[in-house]
Structures are given as structure tokens and as C-alpha cells.
Amino acid sequence: MRFTFTEEQNKFRQTVRDFLQAELKAGIFVTKSGGLAEGNNQEFSKKMAQRGWIGLTWPQKYGGQGRTYVEKAILIEELFKVQAPVAYHFLADRQIGPSIIHFGSEWQKEYFLPRFVKADENMKFCLLFSEPNAGSDLVNVATTATKEGDFYTLRGQKVWTSGGHQSDYGWLLARTKIDSSVPRHESCSQFIVDMKAPGVTVRPIINMVGCHTFNEVFLDEVKIDRKFMVGQENDAFKQIMAQMDYERAGMERLLQNYPVYEKVINYVKEMGKTRKGDPFYHWVQDSVAQLEIEFNIGRLLCYNTAWTIDMGRKPTSEAALTKAYCNQYEQRLNDLATRVLGPASQIREGSPWTLYDGEIADCYLWSPSYALQGGSVEVLKNIVALRRLELPRK
Numbered sequence: 001m002r003f004t005f006t007e008e009q010n011k012f013r014q015t016v017r018d019f020l021q022a023e024l025k026a027g028i029f030v031t032k033s034g035g036l037a038e039g040n041n042q043e044f045s046k047k048m049a050q051r052g053w054i055g056l057t058w059p060q061k062y063g064g065q066g067r068t069y070v071e072k073a074i075l076i077e078e079l080f081k082v083q084a085p086v087a088y089h090f091l092a093d094r095q096i097g098p099s100i101i102h103f104g105s106e107w108q109k110e111y112f113l114p115r116f117v118k119a120d121e122n123m124k125f126c127l128l129f130s131e132p133n134a135g136s137d138l139v140n141v142a143t144t145a146t147k148e149g150d151f152y153t154l155r156g157q158k159v160w161t162s163g164g165h166q167s168d169y170g171w172l173l174a175r176t177k178i179d180s181s182v183p184r185h186e187s188c189s190q191f192i193v194d195m196k197a198p199g200v201t202v203r204p205i206i207n208m209v210g211c212h213t214f215n216e217v218f219l220d221e222v223k224i225d226r227k228f229m230v231g232q233e234n235d236a237f238k239q240i241m242a243q244m245d246y247e248r249a250g251m252e253r254l255l256q257n258y259p260v261y262e263k264v265i266n267y268v269k270e271m272g273k274t275r276k277g278d279p280f281y282h283w284v285q286d287s288v289a290q291l292e293i294e295f296n297i298g299r300l301l302c303y304n305t306a307w308t309i310d311m312g313r314k315p316t317s318e319a320a321l322t323k324a325y326c327n328q329y330e331q332r333l334n335d336l337a338t339r340v341l342g343p344a345s346q347i348r349e350g351s352p353w354t355l356y357d358g359e360i361a362d363c364y365l366w367s368p369s370y371a372l373q374g375g376s377v378e379v380l381k382n383i384v385a386l387r388r389l390e391l392p393r394k
């Protein structure tokens with residue numbers, strides 16, 4: 001076992017760091033938690049594309065670089081430490097591109113993949129999976145896609161669609177077989193939907209942070225050409241299961257609030273200079289040491305998942321275990337931050353009494369969503385129990 005980064009990997013990390021420091025210095029973005037939710041900057045994505053950093057792990061014949069998932073984890077770690085604005089290309093890079101490579105038609109590969117790796121115009125994707133009655137239990141989707149000649153007609157409603165208001169395409173799950181004798185997981189298909197097509201309506205949902213990042217999406221008699229169906233008809237669940245591993249596997253699950261982690265550590269270092277004898281400081285020191293332990297466990301789990309993929313193994317249980325751990329770590333981080341930094345850290349931006357422009361308060365309010373998006377912690381624990389521990393079903 002070689003439990004270290006290679007010289008080449010260290011050099012790659014340094015190259016990414018140098019690029020990001022130059023971008024920060026040039027004022028292209030600022031480091032503030034929320035880079036993924038709010039950092040939609042096509043120009044920045046283009047700069048990454050020019051460096052070959054979109055599609056890093058994809059085969060070269062599809063415009064990728066054929067590099068390892070450990071290198072991808074290094075890239076994501078550096079991007080998220082400074083909260084670089086990667087939202088424009090992030091989903092295409094993380095899961096849409098890999099899904100098209102595995103399941104897409106030749107036309108889909110030729111049309112989308114070269115445009116993804118160049119961060120071309122009109123290539124931002126959103127995920128149209130969840131519905132009012134289908135979240136964890138995705139097999140409940142009620143949106144239908146009815147075949148009519150060379151077209152499908154879509155009817156239904158999606159919800160919690162992150163970035164739907166900024167996206168050019170949606171990656172949709174819909175029911176294609178409406179026959180109660182067929183098992184539900186054998187009756188759905190995946191489609192690529194033009195978000196500007198007639199019949200698509202995107203309605204904002206404002207979350208409790210006060211941000212507009214997700215939406216409701218209504219599909220009212222939306223006609224799409226059959227060439228936009230991905231993979232085999234009625235086979236969506238097999239495809240989604242493979243895709244979910246990519247969605248769950250990444251370092252971003254640990255680092256959405258990395259600036260909060262840095263701020264807490266720096267704050268406590270200053271506190272230690274003047275309050276060494278204070279019992280509160282003893283509790284604080286113990287708590288941040290625990291946080292540091294947890295952060296390092298999360299980081300190792302993320303690299304282990306990346307390495308599992310590089311070894312050619314399916315990372316389903318590693319990805320579930322990693323995401324469940326990292327989501328809970330991020331919630332504990334924000335909870336601890338508010339307790340260490342005190343009431344001022346719970347005051348929102350705009351007040352003279354707030355700390356760090358309300359960043360900690362915002363992250364605290366974001367925290368509950370981490371344990372839901374991309375699969376809830378309970379559902380991930382079910383995967384760990386059934387797939388890894390092979391426990392009997394409840």
C-alpha cells in the first residue's frame with residue numbers, strides 16, 4: 001500500500017493552486033461559502049476547460065484527459081477550499097457527461113461531450129428527478145413521457161431543481177410505461193430536456209437562507225425528439241444507480257463550507273492567546289480538536305472513494321458511507337461554529353453586530369439541506385446497512 005500522493009499529483013495540486021490564487025488576486029471571485037450553489041460563471045469554467053480540467057477523468061476519445069479520480073479529487077479539493085465558481089459546468093462534469101459516456105447514443109456523445117469539455121455556451125444542466133411525491137422514493141415519479149411517433153410528450157411536475165432558472169438543459173426522469181403490472185423500477189426512462197422548450201415553466205422557490213437556488217419545474221405537453229432519450233427505454237433506474245455514485249462520491253460533500261472551518265480554527269487560535277485559563281476555552285479547544293479529527297476522517301474517506309473508482313471497483317457503498325459522514329460533519333461544523341463564535345455569528349449580513357458578514361449564520365441555515373440533497377443521510381445509511389454489512393432488510 002502506497003499511502004501518499006505521487007510527485008506528479010503534488011505538482012498537479014500546485015498548478016491548480018497557482019491558477020486559483022491568480023484568479024483570486026485578479027478579483028475574478030471571492031472566497032465565500034456557497035460557491036457551488038451560487039457561483040455560475042461561464043468565463044471561469046472556460047478557463048478551467050482550457051486547462052483540460054473539465055472531463056479530467058473521461059476517456060481521451062471523448063475530449064477528456066483520461067486521468068485518475070484521485071487527481072479529480074485533488075482538483076475538487078483545491079477548487080472548494082477557495083469556493084471557486086464552478087456551478088456552470090459542475091453537473092455536466094460530475095455526472096451528466098459520465099452518464100452520456102456510459103449510456104448515451106453516438107449522437108448524444110458527439111453533440112454534448114465536446115461542448116461540455118469546452119464549457120461552451122448554453123450547456124448548463126440541472127437535474128429533474130425529485131417530485132412532490134418522489135424524493136428518496138424516486139420510483140414514485142408521476143411525470144410521464146408518452147411516445148408519439150418520433151416524439152415524446154412530457155407531462156408532470158418536478159421540484160427542488162437546483163439551478164433550473166439558469167439552465168439550458170434538464171436531465172429528466174419520467175415514466176414511459178404506464179402499466180401497473182410492470183414493476184415501477186422497470187417503467188422509467190431518462191431524457192435531456194431543453195429548458196426553453198414550449199411548455200416548460202420554471203418557478204422559483206426561496207429557501208430559508210433567502211436564496212433562490214432551487215425551483216419548481218412544470219412540464220405541460222412538452223414535445224421532445226426521441227433522440228433526446230438517454231440509454232434504453234424503461235431502464236432509467238439501472239442508469240441512475242450508476243450515476244448516483246458519481247453524484248455522491250466527491251470531495252465537494254466535505255468542503256461546501258470550508259471557509260467556515262478555516263474561520264473557526266483561526267478564531268480559536270486568537271482566542272487561545274488571551275483566554276488560555278478560561279474553562280470555556282478548554283471546551284473550545286477540545287471541540288475544535290474533535291472537528292479536526294472529523295475533517296481528516298472525511299478527507300480520507302473522499303480519497304478512498306476516488307481510489308476505489310481508480311481500482312475499477314463500483315464505489316456504491318464507499319460513496320454512500322462517505323457522503324453520509326461528510327454531510328453530518330458539515331452540520332456539526334456549522335453548529336460548533338455558532339457555539340464557539342457566539343451569538344454574533346448567528347446574525348445575518350447587514351447588521352453592524354454580525355461576524356464575517358453573516359457567512360456563519362447563512363451556512364448554519366443551509367446545513368439541514370446537506371443531509372437531504374443527493375440522497376438523505378438515512379437513505380445512505382440504508383445502503384451501508386444492506387450493501388456493505390449485508391444486514392437483512394427492515
Ligand SMILES: Cc1cc2nc3c(=O)[nH]c(=O)nc-3n(C[C@H](O)[C@H](O)[C@H](O)COP(=O)(O)OP(=O)(O)OC[C@H]3O[C@@H](n4cnc5c(N)ncnc54)[C@H](O)[C@@H]3O)c2cc1C
Nearest residue numbers: 127128129130135136137160161162369372373374376378
Ligand atoms: C439543497 C437541495 C438541492 C436539491 N437539488 C435537487 C435537484 O437539483 N434536483 C432534484 O431532482 N432534486 C433535488 N433535491 C431534492 C433531493 O434529492 C430530495 O430532497 C431528497 O431526495 C429527499 O427527498 P424528499 O425531500 O422528498 O424527502 P423524503 O424522501 O420525503 O424524506 C423525508 C425524510 O424521510 C426520511 N426517509 C425517507 N425514506 C426513508 C427510508 N427508506 N428509510 C429511512 N428514512 C427515510 C429521509 O431521510 C428524510 O429525512 C435537492 C434538495 C435539496 C435540499
